[in-house]
Amino acid sequence: MTILSARELIIDIPGRSNGAKLNLDLAPGQIWGVLGPNGAGKTTLLHTLAGLKAPRCGEVWLDDVELAAIPRREMARKLGLVFQDRQDSFPATVLETALIGRHPWLSVWQSEQAEDIHRAEAALGALDLRELGERLLNTLSGGERQRVAIATLMTQDPAVWLLDEPTNHLDLHHQVQVMRLLSACAHREKGIFMCLHDLNLAARWCSHVLLLYPDGQACWGPTESMLVRDALEGLYDQKLIELNKDDIRLFAPAND
Numbered sequence: 397m398t399i400l401s402a403r404e405l406i407i408d409i410p411g412r413s414n415g416a417k418l419n420l421d422l423a424p425g426q427i428w429g430v431l432g433p434n435g436a437g438k439t440t441l442l443h444t445l446a447g448l449k450a451p452r453c454g455e456v457w458l459d460d461v462e463l464a465a466i467p468r469r470e471m472a473r474k475l476g477l478v479f480q481d482r483q484d485s486f487p488a489t490v491l492e493t494a495l496i497g498r499h500p501w502l503s504v505w506q507s508e509q510a511e512d513i514h515r516a517e518a519a520l521g522a523l524d525l526r527e528l529g530e531r532l533l534n535t536l537s538g539g540e541r542q543r544v545a546i547a548t549l550m551t552q553d554p555a556v557w558l559l560d561e562p563t564n565h566l567d568l569h570h571q572v573q574v575m576r577l578l579s580a581c582a583h584r585e586k587g588i589f590m591c592l593h594d595l596n597l598a599a600r601w602c603s604h605v606l607l608l609y610p611d612g613q614a615c616w617g618p619t620e621s622m623l624v625r626d627a628l629e630g631l632y633d634q635k636l637i638e639l640n641k642d643d644i645r646l647f648a649p650a651n652d
Protein backbone atom coordinates (compact mmCIF):
# COMPACT_ATOMS: atom_id res chain seq x y z
CA MET A 397 0.00 0.00 0.00
CA THR A 398 1.23 3.50 -0.88
CA ILE A 399 -0.04 6.77 0.56
CA LEU A 400 2.18 9.20 -1.33
CA SER A 401 3.97 8.56 -4.58
CA ALA A 402 6.15 10.51 -6.96
CA ARG A 403 5.76 9.33 -10.54
CA GLU A 404 8.44 10.24 -13.10
CA LEU A 405 8.91 13.38 -10.99
CA ILE A 406 11.46 16.05 -11.85
CA ILE A 407 11.58 18.95 -9.40
CA ASP A 408 11.93 22.42 -10.85
CA ILE A 409 15.19 24.07 -9.91
CA PRO A 410 15.94 27.08 -12.14
CA GLY A 411 18.96 26.58 -14.38
CA ARG A 412 19.47 22.94 -13.45
CA SER A 413 19.29 20.06 -15.91
CA ASN A 414 16.59 17.46 -15.31
CA GLY A 415 18.61 14.74 -13.57
CA ALA A 416 16.92 11.60 -12.38
CA LYS A 417 13.18 11.02 -12.60
CA LEU A 418 11.93 10.18 -9.13
CA ASN A 419 9.62 7.20 -8.74
CA LEU A 420 9.05 6.94 -5.00
CA ASP A 421 6.40 5.17 -2.96
CA LEU A 422 5.84 6.16 0.65
CA ALA A 423 3.95 3.44 2.51
CA PRO A 424 2.33 3.65 5.95
CA GLY A 425 4.89 2.83 8.63
CA GLN A 426 7.89 3.97 6.60
CA ILE A 427 10.30 6.74 7.58
CA TRP A 428 12.17 8.25 4.64
CA GLY A 429 15.19 10.52 5.03
CA VAL A 430 16.33 12.79 2.20
CA LEU A 431 20.05 13.48 2.35
CA GLY A 432 22.13 15.78 0.19
CA PRO A 433 24.40 18.81 0.31
CA ASN A 434 23.16 22.39 0.55
CA GLY A 435 21.27 23.39 -2.57
CA ALA A 436 20.71 19.81 -3.79
CA GLY A 437 16.94 20.40 -3.83
CA LYS A 438 15.69 18.70 -0.64
CA THR A 439 13.34 21.54 0.33
CA THR A 440 12.19 21.93 -3.27
CA LEU A 441 11.34 18.22 -3.33
CA LEU A 442 9.40 18.46 -0.07
CA HIS A 443 7.43 21.49 -1.30
CA THR A 444 6.71 19.69 -4.58
CA LEU A 445 5.42 16.64 -2.71
CA ALA A 446 3.22 18.96 -0.62
CA GLY A 447 1.73 20.55 -3.74
CA LEU A 448 3.19 23.96 -2.90
CA LYS A 449 5.48 23.99 -5.92
CA ALA A 450 4.77 22.69 -9.40
CA PRO A 451 7.12 20.00 -10.68
CA ARG A 452 8.99 20.50 -13.95
CA CYS A 453 7.40 17.26 -15.04
CA GLY A 454 5.84 14.16 -13.58
CA GLU A 455 3.17 13.85 -10.93
CA VAL A 456 2.57 13.45 -7.21
CA TRP A 457 -0.24 11.16 -6.09
CA LEU A 458 -1.81 11.08 -2.64
CA ASP A 459 -3.91 8.02 -1.86
CA ASP A 460 -4.16 7.18 -5.56
CA VAL A 461 -5.45 10.63 -6.54
CA GLU A 462 -3.26 13.18 -8.30
CA LEU A 463 -2.40 15.98 -5.88
CA ALA A 464 -3.70 18.73 -8.16
CA ALA A 465 -7.20 17.16 -8.08
CA ILE A 466 -7.49 17.13 -4.28
CA PRO A 467 -9.31 20.06 -2.58
CA ARG A 468 -7.00 21.97 -0.18
CA ARG A 469 -9.04 21.12 2.91
CA GLU A 470 -9.04 17.41 2.16
CA MET A 471 -5.32 17.59 1.43
CA ALA A 472 -4.69 19.30 4.79
CA ARG A 473 -6.36 16.37 6.52
CA LYS A 474 -4.12 13.90 4.75
CA LEU A 475 -0.81 15.69 4.49
CA GLY A 476 1.12 18.07 6.76
CA LEU A 477 4.40 19.92 6.41
CA VAL A 478 6.88 21.35 8.90
CA PHE A 479 8.79 24.10 7.10
CA GLN A 480 12.50 24.73 7.52
CA ASP A 481 12.02 28.47 8.01
CA ARG A 482 8.90 29.95 9.50
CA GLN A 483 7.73 33.54 9.88
CA ASP A 484 6.18 33.39 13.34
CA SER A 485 5.21 37.05 13.33
CA PHE A 486 1.50 36.43 14.04
CA PRO A 487 1.00 37.15 17.78
CA ALA A 488 -0.34 33.75 18.85
CA THR A 489 0.31 31.69 21.96
CA VAL A 490 1.90 28.25 21.85
CA LEU A 491 -1.46 26.52 22.48
CA GLU A 492 -3.25 28.62 19.84
CA THR A 493 -0.53 27.72 17.36
CA ALA A 494 -0.79 23.99 18.08
CA LEU A 495 -4.57 24.27 17.67
CA ILE A 496 -4.09 25.48 14.09
CA GLY A 497 -3.39 21.80 13.41
CA ARG A 498 -7.08 21.08 14.08
CA HIS A 499 -8.39 23.63 11.55
CA PRO A 500 -8.57 21.17 8.62
CA TRP A 501 -10.83 19.02 10.79
CA LEU A 502 -13.27 21.81 11.79
CA SER A 503 -16.07 23.26 9.68
CA VAL A 504 -15.71 26.91 8.68
CA TRP A 505 -17.62 28.44 11.59
CA GLN A 506 -16.83 25.78 14.17
CA SER A 507 -14.52 26.68 17.04
CA GLU A 508 -12.23 24.18 18.71
CA GLN A 509 -13.91 21.64 20.96
CA ALA A 510 -12.60 20.06 24.17
CA GLU A 511 -11.30 17.11 22.15
CA ASP A 512 -9.26 19.47 19.90
CA ILE A 513 -7.78 21.22 22.94
CA HIS A 514 -7.00 17.85 24.50
CA ARG A 515 -5.14 16.77 21.35
CA ALA A 516 -3.15 20.01 21.21
CA GLU A 517 -2.24 19.80 24.91
CA ALA A 518 -1.19 16.16 24.51
CA ALA A 519 1.07 17.11 21.59
CA LEU A 520 2.60 19.98 23.60
CA GLY A 521 3.14 17.57 26.50
CA ALA A 522 4.89 15.06 24.22
CA LEU A 523 7.35 17.80 23.26
CA ASP A 524 7.94 19.17 26.79
CA LEU A 525 5.99 22.34 25.96
CA ARG A 526 3.00 22.06 28.26
CA GLU A 527 4.30 24.77 30.61
CA LEU A 528 4.72 27.15 27.69
CA GLY A 529 1.10 26.90 26.43
CA GLU A 530 0.19 30.51 27.21
CA ARG A 531 3.48 32.03 26.05
CA LEU A 532 3.58 34.08 22.84
CA LEU A 533 5.41 32.28 20.08
CA ASN A 534 7.76 35.19 19.44
CA THR A 535 9.13 34.92 23.00
CA LEU A 536 10.37 31.33 22.47
CA SER A 537 13.86 30.10 21.69
CA GLY A 538 14.64 28.60 18.27
CA GLY A 539 14.48 25.03 19.57
CA GLU A 540 11.22 25.66 21.44
CA ARG A 541 9.68 27.11 18.27
CA GLN A 542 10.82 24.10 16.29
CA ARG A 543 9.12 21.81 18.80
CA VAL A 544 5.91 23.88 18.57
CA ALA A 545 5.93 23.36 14.79
CA ILE A 546 6.22 19.60 15.31
CA ALA A 547 3.52 19.66 18.01
CA THR A 548 1.24 21.48 15.53
CA LEU A 549 1.79 18.69 13.00
CA MET A 550 1.08 16.12 15.73
CA THR A 551 -2.18 17.94 16.50
CA GLN A 552 -3.05 17.89 12.80
CA ASP A 553 -2.24 14.16 12.69
CA PRO A 554 -2.35 13.63 8.91
CA ALA A 555 -1.49 10.34 7.18
CA VAL A 556 1.59 11.85 5.52
CA TRP A 557 4.12 13.85 7.52
CA LEU A 558 6.61 15.96 5.56
CA LEU A 559 9.32 17.58 7.69
CA ASP A 560 12.15 19.85 6.58
CA GLU A 561 15.08 19.26 8.95
CA PRO A 562 12.90 18.57 12.02
CA THR A 563 15.90 18.43 14.37
CA ASN A 564 17.10 21.93 13.42
CA HIS A 565 17.88 24.00 16.54
CA LEU A 566 17.22 21.03 18.86
CA ASP A 567 19.58 19.90 21.62
CA LEU A 568 20.61 16.25 21.67
CA HIS A 569 17.86 15.15 24.07
CA HIS A 570 15.13 16.79 22.02
CA GLN A 571 16.58 15.46 18.75
CA VAL A 572 16.17 11.94 20.11
CA GLN A 573 12.75 12.79 21.53
CA VAL A 574 11.54 14.01 18.13
CA MET A 575 12.93 10.98 16.30
CA ARG A 576 11.26 8.68 18.82
CA LEU A 577 7.96 10.50 18.36
CA LEU A 578 8.24 10.17 14.58
CA SER A 579 9.06 6.50 15.00
CA ALA A 580 5.96 6.05 17.20
CA CYS A 581 3.88 7.81 14.52
CA ALA A 582 5.24 5.43 11.89
CA HIS A 583 4.14 2.56 14.13
CA ARG A 584 0.64 4.08 13.97
CA GLU A 585 0.85 3.65 10.17
CA LYS A 586 1.77 7.25 9.35
CA GLY A 587 4.17 7.82 6.48
CA ILE A 588 7.11 10.10 7.37
CA PHE A 589 9.27 11.85 4.77
CA MET A 590 11.91 14.28 6.01
CA CYS A 591 15.03 16.16 4.97
CA LEU A 592 18.00 15.60 7.24
CA HIS A 593 21.60 16.72 7.49
CA ASP A 594 22.52 14.25 10.22
CA LEU A 595 23.70 10.92 8.81
CA ASN A 596 23.59 9.30 12.23
CA LEU A 597 19.94 10.15 12.81
CA ALA A 598 19.14 8.82 9.33
CA ALA A 599 21.10 5.61 9.96
CA ARG A 600 19.32 5.00 13.23
CA TRP A 601 15.75 6.06 12.53
CA CYS A 602 15.01 5.96 8.81
CA SER A 603 13.71 2.84 7.06
CA HIS A 604 14.48 4.34 3.63
CA VAL A 605 16.86 6.96 2.33
CA LEU A 606 16.95 9.13 -0.78
CA LEU A 607 20.33 10.55 -1.76
CA LEU A 608 19.92 13.76 -3.74
CA TYR A 609 22.89 15.14 -5.72
CA PRO A 610 23.41 18.78 -6.73
CA ASP A 611 23.13 17.88 -10.43
CA GLY A 612 19.68 16.36 -9.91
CA GLN A 613 20.84 12.74 -9.91
CA ALA A 614 19.33 10.64 -7.13
CA CYS A 615 19.14 7.13 -5.78
CA TRP A 616 16.93 5.66 -3.11
CA GLY A 617 16.12 2.46 -1.26
CA PRO A 618 16.25 0.80 2.17
CA THR A 619 18.59 2.63 4.56
CA GLU A 620 20.93 -0.34 4.99
CA SER A 621 21.79 -0.40 1.29
CA MET A 622 21.91 3.38 0.75
CA LEU A 623 24.10 4.52 3.64
CA VAL A 624 27.33 3.21 2.22
CA ARG A 625 30.46 5.15 3.12
CA ASP A 626 31.77 5.52 -0.47
CA ALA A 627 28.42 6.82 -1.72
CA LEU A 628 28.13 9.29 1.17
CA GLU A 629 31.68 10.55 0.61
CA GLY A 630 30.74 11.26 -3.01
CA LEU A 631 27.47 12.90 -1.99
CA TYR A 632 29.07 15.33 0.43
CA ASP A 633 32.58 15.55 -1.09
CA GLN A 634 33.83 14.71 2.38
CA LYS A 635 35.94 11.79 3.62
CA LEU A 636 34.19 9.86 6.37
CA ILE A 637 34.93 7.24 8.96
CA GLU A 638 32.29 4.65 9.78
CA LEU A 639 31.94 2.99 13.17
CA ASN A 640 29.68 0.18 14.31
CA LYS A 641 28.90 -0.02 18.01
CA ASP A 642 26.15 -2.10 19.66
CA ASP A 643 24.39 -2.45 16.28
CA ILE A 644 24.43 1.34 15.81
CA ARG A 645 26.13 2.71 12.69
CA LEU A 646 27.90 6.02 13.10
CA PHE A 647 29.52 8.31 10.54
CA ALA A 648 31.99 11.09 11.34
CA PRO A 649 34.13 13.34 9.16
CA ALA A 650 37.69 12.03 8.70
CA ASN A 651 40.62 14.33 9.39
CA ASP A 652 42.05 14.33 5.88
Ligand SMILES: Nc1ncnc2c1ncn2[C@@H]1O[C@H](COP(=O)(O)OP(=O)(O)OP(=O)(O)O)[C@@H](O)[C@H]1O
Pocket residue numbers: 409410432433434435436437438439440441
Ligand atom coordinates in the same frame (compact mmCIF):
# COMPACT_ATOMS: atom_id res chain seq x y z
N1 LIG B 1 13.35 31.07 -6.84
C1 LIG B 1 14.54 30.54 -7.09
N2 LIG B 1 15.32 31.03 -8.10
C2 LIG B 1 16.52 30.49 -8.36
N3 LIG B 1 17.04 29.46 -7.69
C3 LIG B 1 16.31 28.95 -6.67
C4 LIG B 1 15.03 29.46 -6.33
N4 LIG B 1 14.56 28.74 -5.28
C5 LIG B 1 15.52 27.83 -4.99
N5 LIG B 1 16.56 27.96 -5.82
C6 LIG B 1 17.78 27.16 -5.81
O1 LIG B 1 17.39 25.81 -5.88
C7 LIG B 1 18.41 25.02 -5.25
C8 LIG B 1 17.74 24.02 -4.31
O2 LIG B 1 17.27 24.70 -3.16
P1 LIG B 1 16.69 23.89 -1.92
O3 LIG B 1 16.30 24.89 -0.88
O4 LIG B 1 15.68 22.95 -2.40
O5 LIG B 1 18.00 23.09 -1.46
P2 LIG B 1 18.24 22.19 -0.16
O6 LIG B 1 18.80 20.90 -0.64
O7 LIG B 1 17.02 22.13 0.67
O8 LIG B 1 19.38 23.03 0.57
P3 LIG B 1 19.75 23.20 2.15
O9 LIG B 1 20.44 21.94 2.59
O10 LIG B 1 20.71 24.37 2.11
O11 LIG B 1 18.50 23.51 2.91
C9 LIG B 1 19.37 25.98 -4.56
O12 LIG B 1 20.55 26.09 -5.31
C10 LIG B 1 18.59 27.28 -4.54
O13 LIG B 1 19.48 28.39 -4.59
